[in-house]
Amino acid sequence: MKRRKLIGEATSRVDGISKVTGAANYATDHKIPNLAYAVIFKSEIAAGTISEIDQSAAEQSAGVLAVITHKNAPKLNLKANAPDARPDSSIRGGALLQDNKIEFYGQHIGVVVAETFEQARAAARLVKVSYQKSAAKIEFEKHINEAVVPTGKEFQDDGRGDLNTAFQSAKFKVEAVYETPIEHHHPMAPHATIAVWEAPNKLTLYNEAQVVNGVQRAAAGTLGLPPENVRIVTPHVGGGFGAKGSQWSNLVIAAIAAQAVKRPVKLALSRQQMFNSVGLRQRNHQRLRLAATQDGKLTAIGHDTTTHTATTAEFLEDCGEGAKIMYDSPNSLVTYRVVPMNIILPTFTRGPGQSTGSFALESAMDELAYQLRLDPIEFRLRNEPARDPSNGKPWSSRSVVQCLTRGAEVFGWNRRRLEPRTVRQGNYLIGYGVSSATYPARTRDSSAMVKLTRKAADVRASVELAASDLGTGTYTIIAQTAGELLDLPLEKVTVKIGDSSLPPAAGSVGSFGAASFTNAVYAACGQLRQELQAKSNQQWATPPTLVQLMEAAKLSEYQTRADAKPSPEAEKYSSHSFNANFAEVWVNEATGMVKIPRFVAVTGGGRVLNPKAARSQIIGGVIWGIGMALTEESVIEPRYGNFITRSFADYHVPVNLDIGEIETVFVTEEDKIVNPMGVKGLGEIAICGVAGAVANAIFNATGKRIRNLPITPDKLL
Template sequence: MNTSNKTGVGAAIDRVEGHLKVTGKATYASEFPIENKVYAQGINSTIAKGTIVSIDTTEAENAAGVLAVITHKNAEKLNDFKKDRYQIATDTIAPVLQSNKVHYYGEYVGVVVAETFEQAQYAARLVKFEYSKASDPAIHFDKQRDNAFFPGEDSDYSRGDMEKGLAEADEVIEQTYITPIEHHHPMELHAVIAEWNNGKVTAYASQQMIEDATIAISDTFQIPQKDVRVIAAYVGGGFGSKLNVERHVTLAVMAAKMVGRPVQVTVTRTQMFTNTGLRQKNEQTMKIGAKKDGTMTALSHDTLSHTSPNLVYQEPCGMVSKMLYNSPNAKVTERLMPMNLQTPFAMRAPGEATGSFALESAMDEMAWKLKMDPLEFRIKNDTQTDLHKNQPFSSRLLVECLRIGAEKFGWKNRKDQPRTNVKGNWLVGYGVSAASRNSPYRKTHAKVLLELVEEKVEATIQMDATDIGTGTYTIVAQTAAEYLGIPVEQVKVELGDSNFPVTPGSGGSWGAASYCNGARAACENAVMKLKDNRSIPKDQKVALTELLKQNQITKFEMTGMAEPSTEFEKHSVFSFGANFAEVWVDKDTGMWRIERMVNVGAAGKILNPKTAYGQIIGGLTMGAGMAIAEKTDVEPNFGNFITRSFADYHVPVNLDMANIDVIFLPEEDKIANKMGIKGIGELGITSVAASLANAIFNATGKRMRDLPITPEKLIEAPLEPGVQEV
């Protein structure tokens, strides 16, 4: 689409909410000035499995400022799960303190409410629990293999005949890749302020999906959804950990009802390891068959992972393997083991981030075995049809991403033989990976309010969408400016309130496409209605100011709704990309660093290159974190996490990152939606770890199949067959 407004769609403008954030005026969940507010602190179990035998609350109840100590003995009865192995979703209930059973170390077993935050924290340490500790907690991944189960009908997929495909192959590789437990750790701690008023609850909560949060709270407390209001004006990051309602929200709502005052709960950084979700450990076995000319004949992807004892979540690691390459014979399986760890849930690009590490590493290994350029091997097996869904892609510029990225990166300078590109004591390597990310588009409602003020129209867009740091306020404002024909300075965006029109919330890379098309629909409806009222032809250009004047009004409002078309449903809609990385590895110590990264993406219409660039940089950083350091270790005796602060759970910092080039390819995809928008936030993390691991192989001749890639692992790893010691 051609932009008709210098601050409209496609312009690289600054964030419209940026000034509020840097001046501290953007109100986050724990910052709402609620009168008569008190504070609550959750109490965590200190065993991984067992039952609570007794509780002594006397000392805590007598502590200064304490209003209540709530445990399973006096907690309000909530809607609970009717069966074990319940598959959770973003609107699933979140009961807490409903029995004396303990399922994992850190599970909430109580909550203290006090006048101040400090009083609540202090008193929480005074509550004494006696446990009957089970002798067989499931906290060791390898010991639970025999207990693996089939999660559900979507867990297995196949096409063609794998045995036939492998028999037709000239070369076959079979390898296992491991990605560890990771934690989301957004900058803003999980927090909520809950208050009741005449049987209705308001929760100022750090949530990504407002509508689903109201459903979860109403279903948990068994009250009408209309009696629940959720407000999340600003969310300081989520990465998936704030998609669903976690138990701290339930604790706050319950406590507020029991003490008759607004209650704030802020989850500590340590509690965010045990109480706000995690990315599962995944053990992925890949098998690829190919002919000598590089034609793939078979691809299988089997994942073994874990979930909590009573709830089920499966990270879909095999989804990329189902559709990315032209393999006529394919098989994907997923199995879960019940373990006494908290229930995992979606983390940025769930399935793609982890699954692409396995797939793109295996593709590199097959290319090496075929003595074929790994870039050309991927291009050789490109497809314009999604063989998983048997549908054409709405658009697919994967080959273009690979070719253009290779030119920008200087791929032609790569040396095929590992350990031959040497600079002093450094071994230098180049790596590549292909990336893909499903681009969902969901029904979205929006409202636009127009007001004529001193010869200028001021517009307000309202929807319950959330801005999780991705720039939603800005791109929605740009969309309204574009379709109303006014400067973005005259647009105000109001988000994150369940009283506003319903959207799908932030997650799954559907936000930009859904929100902006919803805003577009409301703005187009407003202009059309104002024209219809005065019998003005639809295609006649009339300034918005003039339209309001001709209608003899100074205020006007209109709603709009956008949803996928029938053409959308007939196609497979994805964003595609390519990652290139140069790494330097010290041949004596195994220390390695990223020297350069090039990322190329084809993600439809880029609404704002500046905010889109920030999304890709964030994704690349998280992808690098997977390879460099991110790992949560389970303490083998008690089931707690050894890594439970930023002192020992390491994430990348500026010095860990590289010189980065980001390239967006022009892509016109009106099948995706009327504005041609696709998801980009999760595309940035996908397969980044594989590009780094592949570069390390090119540098050292050693395959890194177990993340993160530490110097110790590099030193101990053997050279791969065919690699010569130089």
């Protein structure tokens, strides 16, 4: 009997109808009776203390139920949010209304609860706050020389060989600084929570979270509750890109507001509040030093990152990780330095470290290739490492060569000319650029429950785990996995996720969501078949169906749970996704405006569970990478510390007219070392390397090397 084939099929979203009809519930969509509304108010200085808060006018305003500040907020367990606590299991960025200290502009300093949202918003504007200001560290350039070695073990200096000697003695070398600005996540749905106290010590939070059990741990730890007394409900997440991977103070503030008024409370951040409420991608100053022999063999790779963090805690992007593993070199040094500043704590942002780090590394590789008069693809191929240079481990699989060679064929790279400014069409200078990039492929502990019900010959399955769906297709790939392994059509498989009462699972972060979720389902489905086989007490000439197994065992219902963990064998290997990016740019010589009519993204991301969803992931990453290259930048007003860019009117993300044709290609990878299903994840790698390819294409078009993003027309004229 031929088994059903679902994994790897281009299947439409099983939750698509519920989304387009409005039936899918996001954080603020849940119908909760007797709901009150909360609006946060924020600090208007970047450093100092609150001298006084006059909330009398707000308290007397129509419909107001409570005004909560540090003067009357309950005491919380701040030990749960220590600087060394897991980012997905603690409340990040402070601002929990515990004292009068101000560490950044826009810090949450109070909340108004009222009968309606409009009443709460109006009352919040009536609160009068006076401050005692302190000198604030706001301008990165003024404090960059104060940077120190980070405390995190993973950010200590890491090298091999003698970089300085190799670099100084080299004839062919590049030393340059590449800068990326502060960026913001801007998911479609801003952060929001509905808090409902079911009992004095039992809480339900309707939230949008990338890590369901992480939110549960963060809220429970901060509020001093047992984790099992906090339920997180998050069936759908309206985007996150890392901002909803960590949890921020608005989550707990909603809970204490509901506790204060003894009724459910909804707290939703506005788009402008998002800029200084839920983290950001920090600004990075990256010094690259590359050296090579005349025949194009690298002799030195140095990658030094200087960045900023908050005054209260430390967070860094690992920008130098690509420099450790992408290319073979006997001499390497990766360093990090950080300066605490009065800016909200940075956090994970799509492709953390590798999207920004690859811009610097791949730009420097392009510069050195041009100096050597080598084709930049050939230069990369000559420095392909046989093993992971950072630790000597063998690759579980590595597809850089396939990505570059296949991409060159699809893109038509042979039409590229070495010399810049040699191809034009009317007022446009035309250039081609390439880059490669990597992102770790990881699997995390996850559990799954599979439940079967049978009515005569009709068997249906329900798959349950505390996974999350960012909008990337988690429901669908789980249904495909279970459907194929149980030999059931998709319409007979129900998926329940987004609830902390379900078996615990990893989060949709770090590109380990899909791999972790589906491998847990894979384990549960395999275990279920084995258990039914044992209960049937029969020998089968051919693999039996679920109907046969359940009939033989005289069962109308059955369920099992499996707990999947990463294989210890996988630790012996280095596992990563890889890609190659190819950009064609047209630069208007008169205006400096850049168009990207064509982009080819080639990805080696292990087993592709759903080509339709995978293609969307890559396209989304490329579009953001183009935004990183050309338009996105959050600008701080240096006198006060607030962001000048506070809406989509001035924070420019790419729109349809900015994007040309994007072609996605997946190279075949079978990697059973990384996990039993061979899944690596695509969410992070999709953006990595994109900005570098665009910057390299702009150099090929114009002869101008722009090393600080975004590449705006003023920098090209």
